[in-house]
Amino acid sequence: MTTQFIKPLALAVSLALAATACGKHDDAAPASTPAPSQSAASASTAAAPAAAASAAGPTFNIADIDTSIQACDDFNGFVNSKWIAANPIPNDRTRWGAFDKLAEASLNTQHDIVDSAAKNADSAAAGSVEQKIGWLYHSGMDEASVDRAGIDPVKPQLEKIDGLKTPADLVAFINDSFSHGDSKVFDFSSGADFKNAKMQIGYVNQSGLGLPTKDYYTKPEHAELRKQYVAYIAKTLQLGGVAEADAQKQADAVMKFETQLAAASLAPVELRKPENQYHFVSVKDADKITPHFNWEKFFDAQGVKVDKGFSVSQPKFFAEFDKMLAATPVNDWQAYLRFHAIDDASPYLSKNFQDNKFDFYGKTLAGQPEQKPRWKRVLTAVNSSMGEALGKLYVDKVFQPEAKARAQELVDNVRNALKVRIQNLDWMSDATKAKAIAKWNTFLPKIGYPDKWREWSGLNVKSDDYYGNVMAAADFNYHYDIAKIGQPTDRKEWGMTPQTVNAYYNPTDNTINFPAAILQPPFFDANGDDAINYGGIGAVIGHEASHGFDDQGSQFDGDGNNENWWTKDDRTKFEARTAKLVAQFNEYAPIKDKPDAHVNGQLTLGENIADLGGLNVAYDALQEALKKNPKEADEKIDGYSEDQRFFLNWARVWRGAIREKQALLYLNVDPHAPAQLRAIGAPSNMEAFAKAYQCKPGDKMVRDADHQVKIW
CATH class of the missing domain: 1.10.1380.10 (Neutral endopeptidase , domain2)
Structure with a gap:
């Protein structure tokens, strides 16, 4: 599929530096029909009273909060500065935060899977996925053989x-x-x-x-x-x-x-x-x-x-x-x-080639001090070559059916909140609203993993030819992709692997997609109260659904066609509102020692619309859930109300630090705003945030009426 229109929640944490730099792609591996809508109360995902939640461990550690920083002045600093100070960026990374920590956990699980597959590959069923993954990983980890080959494979x-x-x-x-x-x-x-x-x-x-x-x-x-x-x-x-x-x-x-x-x-x-x-x-x-x-x-x-x-x-x-x-x-x-x-x-290839490439794309371009250990680099190749096959083994090992069912409930409730917001818009005509609702009706949510897994029978993998295996997989995946030309579009096919900590929307098939690896804390917590889950995965769901109505997605109808479904007047109003969001992000200069390095508000517009729409929609869904559980709505957990905890978890999702060179690179290529700005950008436009934290006009987290952005 054409990947340029798949709209992920964040720049993939596993993205290879060379791929980022070159605009080239590794051959990455690329659900279900929505269940009937459930009541909002059921989306508490086993929400527990405060005492029970504490017994299972805190779903939000308030010790991370820096109370010396005013929430209404710098909400990102209030929520995340202490954690960032205590969690320096590892030397083999250019950034470190909530996404990266969760991705590291996913990598460790995958490492266990491929390591076991490699040890048992010779005795595995001939031609099985387990054998192919085992041999692919083993061939990459056989550093001595790879070094002996030198340039010969090329x-x-x-x-x-x-x-x-x-x-x-x-x-x-x-x-x-x-x-x-x-x-x-x-x-x-x-x-x-x-x-x-x-x-x-x-x-x-x-x-x-x-x-x-x-x-x-x-x-x-x-x-x-x-x-x-x-x-x-x-x-x-x-x-x-x-x-x-x-x-x-x-x-x-x-x-x-x-x-x-x-x-x-x-x-x-x-x-x-x-x-x-x-x-x-x-x-x-x-x-x-x-x-x-x-x-x-x-x-x-x-x-x-x-x-x-x-x-x-x-x-x-x-x-x-x-x-x-x-x-x-x-x-x-x-x-x-x-x-x-x-x-x-x-x-x-051999170590000298790998080191040479890292020296430029890793150190020089992105500022990464050390190369990742070999097992991580080889695991990246396994994911690029047989990502969905590894995903099946990952799902079998760690993903519980209950998590998929609970996520489906949240998806239904957040989607319903989006529908209500569209119906209640005061700036859009009834004619355009009808088209927007028609698109909303055709959303296809996909959760966890594909209903049908890919076949790998045509891919031949050897135990002792790393370069040859990677090239064979590239050939196999390329022909798998182009064989679709002239065929019907399969909306149930995935563009991300289950082990990817991310989510995405695709306007050409109108699907919202949530891989298994993101359905865990801090995004999704079975022991968490409603606020934690709606501020995390709920906002992610809202984000992806809102992409259907961002500056790009709004140019596609419910069938995925690039068609105009707007009245001229409504489109003008929409673009006036989005222009204010462009202006907001153009003002941000996120790199301390680079005051002239600003965010490109036009490049990041789609993601910023999705953040703003998604957070508003998730907040509305939380309020509906709390109506079904008034006792929880009135209680505080660790001294914070449900509304406050909702925004706390939103900011926690975006906690993290980044090296200066990588930050500069992202400003030029990444359609996502820097994480610390995503923590504050959408809340600063929301009256609900100001009310939750009792912010006053003039506070930095409160945008005045002329600059406040309201779209969806």
Whole structure:
């Protein structure tokens, strides 16, 4: 599926630095029909009186609260500063917080699973998932064998690159590389047709850069990083066997090549617009965009039949790609392809290649002091290669059916609260409300894990070939994906693995998705009172549902089609309200020593709308739950009311610290605002927060009427 429109709750904590930087993707692994709506009271998720909750351990540790900071001045500091001070960022990470700690726990569980699978792989059933995962993990952990192999696994590809002589050779090489799941310059995948979302079509998208965005190739503030990147390219080529003097020349050529490609690429803000994600053309018309690149031959090489056409999503990029095929010297193309062949393979090669890649993408770009231990790096490869297969073993080991049932109750109650908010909007016409409710009616929540698991029978894994195993999985997953082209869209397929600590909304199938790994504290607590669960997973549910009505999601109907369902006047009112949210986040400068480094309110708009809508919806759902349990509504736990605890848990979810270089990188590439701002951004717009903490006009957490944002 096209991943650019899957809208996760947070930037994936397991995201590889190289993938973040390059705009490339590892082949990641990508429910149920909603149950009838339950009463709000049932969503207490076994809510216990204060005494019982204390017996099971506190669901919110008030010792973490820094009472020297006023909640109405800095709510993030009030809730999280003591925890952050006591929990420094580990040396093998660029950030550390609630998401990361939970993801670390998930990793440890996965580690136990793959370690056991590796020990028992030889005796496991032949061809079983357990055997394949065991051999894949074992081959990666056999460091001595990987080091002995050195550059040898990549030599066949490098020899092909050395043999390229003409533009026709380049095209043939690109076609062949793609056919093995190895993308070059651009990406190709399946995805729902924006105009007929019930069917899957092919999408080609811009890619091919080694730096995070196009701005890194031209802006003065990135000049030093460009020098370091060229040095990294040269060293990578030398490790691959290129002589030092020639490696420097080739590195300069690669930088020039990528700079030209970057000039034709769209920036992250531009890529958020649906019109820049979809440009449907016939194969014949696509050939007019790229007269030197024949798309029919490309599709034939992939074994894909394209009928009416496909999406050349960024035509300007592909026109430049075609121009470079014809005009850029083949030697420069070889340098570019040679470098990326080695760079892409580096995580699966010997230690010197892995260290070299980490030195640039980890240390230089993101400020990470130490590389992750080998088992974590290999586990990342297992997740990229067989993530859903590992997810099944994860679910079997840790996920309880009761958790799925309780989460379903919360989903129903929060969704119902969203419906009521839409119906009661004072700025939207009845005509547009009817369309919004029609979309709401077609939401498909998916909880925990897929109803139907993928088959892995066509993937061959060996016990002693790490690089070969990763490449075989890339090939297998690529063909699994593109085989969907021309087929009906499967709304029940997942775009995240169950072991991922995250959640997401996909506008082209109108689904909200909550993997098993996020259904635990601090998001979801079986011993927690209503406030804890609605301030955690309830707000997450509201966040994902609100994505259906953010600046992007609002441009898709309930069937997933990119259609306008708004009156002109309502759309104008909506955009006026969202503009105020853009202005709010543009003002934030979150890095202490970088006062000029501001959040990009336009880039983060969708997530900020979802935070604001989601928190409001979850708060409403909490009030409905408390009406069913007045005694709980009146009681305080550890001195805090249910309303106060609701906001406490919201802020706790976003607690964390981040290294400066990583923070700067995220400001340029991440559609999510920094975590500490998410803790305060939405509450500062809510009268319910001010009332809960008795804030007064003029307090920093209280936005005045002219600047207060109300959307959903």
